[in-house]
Amino acid sequence: MAEVRLDRVVKRYPGLAADAVQETSLTFEDGLFTCILGPSGSGKSTILKLLAGIEEVTSGRILMDGADITNVTPERRDVAMVFQSYALYPNMNARDNIAFPLMLRGLGRQERYRHVEEVAEMLGIRGLLDRQPRALSGGERQRVALGRAIVRSPKVFLLDEPISNLDANLRATTREELKRIHQRLGATFIYVTHDQDDAEAMSDRVVLMARGSVQQYDTPTAIYRRPANRFVASFVGRLPMSFVRGEIREEEGRLRFDSGPVWVDLAGRRGLPAGPVVVGVRPEGVTISSSRGAPMVGKVTLTEVVAPDLYATVSVGDVSLRARVPGEHVVGVGDEVGVTFVRSLLHFFDATSGERIVVEDEPATVRSWDVAV
Numbered sequence: 001m002a003e004v005r006l007d008r009v010v011k012r013y014p015g016l017a018a019d020a021v022q023e024t025s026l027t028f029e030d031g032l033f034t035c036i037l038g039p040s041g042s043g044k045s046t047i048l049k050l051l052a053g054i055e056e057v058t059s060g061r062i063l064m065d066g067a068d069i070t071n072v073t074p075e076r077r078d079v080a081m082v083f084q085s086y087a088l089y090p091n092m093n094a095r096d097n098i099a100f101p102l103m104l105r106g107l108g109r110q111e112r113y114r115h116v117e118e119v120a121e122m123l124g125i126r127g128l129l130d131r132q133p134r135a136l137s138g139g140e141r142q143r144v145a146l147g148r149a150i151v152r153s154p155k156v157f158l159l160d161e162p163i164s165n166l167d168a169n170l171r172a173t174t175r176e177e178l179k180r181i182h183q184r185l186g187a188t189f190i191y192v193t194h195d196q197d198d199a200e201a202m203s204d205r206v207v208l209m210a211r212g213s214v215q216q217y218d219t220p221t222a223i224y225r226r227p228a229n230r231f232v233a234s235f236v237g238r239l240p241m242s243f244v245r246g247e248i249r250e251e252e253g254r255l256r257f258d259s260g261p262v263w264v265d266l267a268g269r270r271g272l273p274a275g276p277v278v279v280g281v282r283p284e285g286v287t288i289s290s291s292r293g294a295p296m297v298g299k300v301t302l303t304e305v306v307a308p309d310l311y312a313t314v315s316v317g318d319v320s321l322r323a324r325v326p327g328e329h330v331v332g333v334g335d336e337v338g339v340t341f342v343r344s345l346l347h348f349f350d351a352t353s354g355e356r357i358v359v360e361d362e363p364a365t366v367r368s369w370d371v372a373v
C-alpha cells in the first residue's frame with residue numbers, strides 16, 4: 001500500500017501550446033480507489049503516465065510514501081499499469097501473459113505458474129489460461145491484462161479506461177469485480193475514466209479534471225451534491241443541471257433570488273452576497289405540481305424517460321428548467337404546471353468566475369457514509 005503525491009507537477013508536451021497538466025499538487029490516498037474523471041483531452045492519461053514513469057514531468061516532483069520517485073525508472077517504481085488496449089503479447093497464451101512480469105523478475109517456471117493460478121482463481125479465468133489472446137473475448141482479455149498487473153502485487157495500480165471497450169452489461173459486472181479486487185488487495189487504485197458511472201460505482205475519491213487542471217477532489221457524493229464550480233456541476237449528473245442567471249437582493253429584510261419570471265425566497269440562508277449570481281438546480285431540486293394557485297407557473301416543453309423516472313422540461317417565461325416528475329404524476333408537452341424549488345438543493349455560483357458560493361448552512365463535506373466501504 002502506498003500514498004502517491006504530485007507536488008507542483010507540470011507536464012508540457014513539445015509543440016503543444018497549452019500545458020497538458022497545469023501545475024498540480026494532489027495526494028492519492030493510501031489504499032483508496034481514486035478515479036481521475038474528466039472529458040477527453042483533459043490530461044487524465046498524462047497524469048497516469050507520469051505516475052507510471054513512462055512520461056517525464058516538465059517540472060515538479062512525484063512522491064511515493066514520501067520518497068521522491070520523480071527520476072526512478074518505470075520498472076523500479078512499485079506500480080502496475082493496465083491500458084485500455086490491454087497490450088497483451090499476441091503469441092503467448094494467457095498463462096504466460098500473466099506470468100510475464102514474474103519471468104522478468106527471474107522466478108522459476110513452477111513458481112510463476114503457481115502465482116498465475118492464484119490470480120486466475122481470483123479473476124475467474126482458470127479455464128482460459130491455455131488460450132491465445134485472439135481466442136479471448138474483450139472482457140476476457142481485460143481480465144488477463146488485470147491478472148498481469150495483480151501478479152506483480154504492486155503497491156499502486158494505474159488503470160487507464162480498462163473497461164471502456166466492454167459492452168454496458170459487462171461494464172457493470174466488471175465494476176463490481178474491480179471493487180471487490182480492490183478491497184481484497186487493499187492497494188492504492190488510480191483509475192482514469194471519462195465515464196461518471198465508473199466513478200460513482202467504484203471510487204472512494206474523485207479527481208475531476210478539465211483542460212489540464214484539477215477542478216475538484218472529493219468523494220463521489222460530494223462532487224454531485226456540492227460541485228466546486230459550474231464545470232463540475234455540468235459534467236456530473238445523468239441529466240444536465242439547469243442554470244438561471246439572476247440577482248440576489250434583500251427585500252424588507254428577506255433575501256430573494258430574482259430572475260424575472262423565476263424567483264426564490266431565500267429567507268434564512270446565510271452567506272449569500274447580494275448581487276448577480278447563477279443558480280444551478282438539478283431535476284430533483286425542481287418540483288412540479290398543479291398550476292392552480294401556484295406562485296410560479298410554466299409550460300411543459302419536453303418530457304424524457306430515464307427509467308424509472310419521468311422528467312419534464314418546463315419553460316417559465318424565458319427560463320428553462322428540468323424537473324423530475326413525482327411517480328404518480330402524468331404530464332405531457334403543453335401542460336401548464338406549478339413550479340417550486342427545493343431550496344436545500346439549489347447551488348449558487350459566482351456570475352463571473354463560475355465558482356461555487358459556499359452557503360453557511362450547507363452540510364459538512366465528508367461524512368462517513370459518503371465513502372464507499
Ligand SMILES: Nc1ncnc2c1ncn2[C@@H]1O[C@H](COP(=O)(O)OP(=O)(O)O)[C@@H](O)[C@H]1O
Nearest residue numbers: 013014016020039040041042043044045046047
Ligand atoms: N505524446 C503526446 N505528445 C503531444 N501531446 C500529447 C501527447 N499525449 C497527450 N497529448 C495532449 O495532451 C493533452 C492531454 O492528453 P491526455 O492526457 O491523453 O488526455 P485524456 O486522457 O484526459 O483524454 C491533449 O491535448 C493531448 O492531445
Ligand SMILES: [Mg+2]
Nearest residue numbers: 044045046192
Ligand atoms: Mg486518456
